[in-house]
Amino acid sequence: MPPKPIKTTLKFLANLDEPLVYIPSKGGGDETDHVGNFTMREVSIHNGRHDKASSSLDVEGFRLVPQTTAVDDFYDDVQLGQVYHDELRAWLAEIMGAARVEVFDDTRRSSSVDQQRSKNIREPAEIVHNDYTAASGVKRLRDHFADDPEEAEELLQRRFAIVNVWRSVAGPVYNHALAMCDATTVRAEDLVAVERRAEDRIGELQVALHDSAQRWYYFPEMQMDEALLIKTFDSKTDGRARFTLHSPFVDPGAPVDAPPRESIETRCLVFF
DSSP: OOOOOEEEEEEEEOOSSSOOEEEOOOSSSOOOEEESOEEEEEEEEEEHHHHOTTOOTTTTSEEEEEOOOSOSOTTOHHHIIIIIHHHHHHHHHHHHTOSEEEEEEEEEEESOHHHHHHHTOBOOOOSOEESOOHHHHHHHHHHHTTTOHHHHHHHTTSOEEEEEEEEESSSOOOSSOEEEEOGGGOOGGGEEEEEEEOSSOEEEEEEEBOOTTOOEEEOTTOOTTEEEEEEEEESOOSSSOOOOOEEEOOOTTSOTTOOOOEEEEEEEEEEO
């Protein structure tokens, strides 16, 4: 028998009646502030290992891939900078056919408030969202190459994407896993641009209105030698997936003694 989808709730934008602002947490036990009208909606989240084993970044917008790493402590910034980033640059270039990969951000998260406080990390981003818009994806490239604007303008002449590499850093994920919405089931009118107002940068992301046609997937019990790729921006406008809605979720069937989720998402500029 195929596995039954999980019935749970996700946080969507309810309407456009109020101004929208997304104020991200800093880490250490605080919470992200979602200014606007939001609502919890029930969705079915399907088992991606069974139903989307061959998903594609250019179609659905996400893909689960085996990826071993020499890093043994993802809280060690030196290992991230000297080992993990090099691994990702070479790996993404190979599997995506990219000419160049630039790593520009690492964000560690935990579903445990105690761990957030003790390790000064952030909480899961508990809202349906995509990290970039058509405008902010371009701005992120320019920001990354702020010291060389001429190079930025040259790179903008070719196709590029922003890909998040998401993985567990502390054993299998039993709860607060990440759910992704198949990009082919998302309408343009489902996506709403929102200002992202952080202390060090003003940007823009997308939140979403719920639609019954949206189809959600997750990969149960993700292991530490697996990486989930999520395409959050693509400069190409030829019909391929450009944005991928995603959100963590509470699994009502998870073991009551399941360890807290600990994860890292590494954002990369991928040039073709």
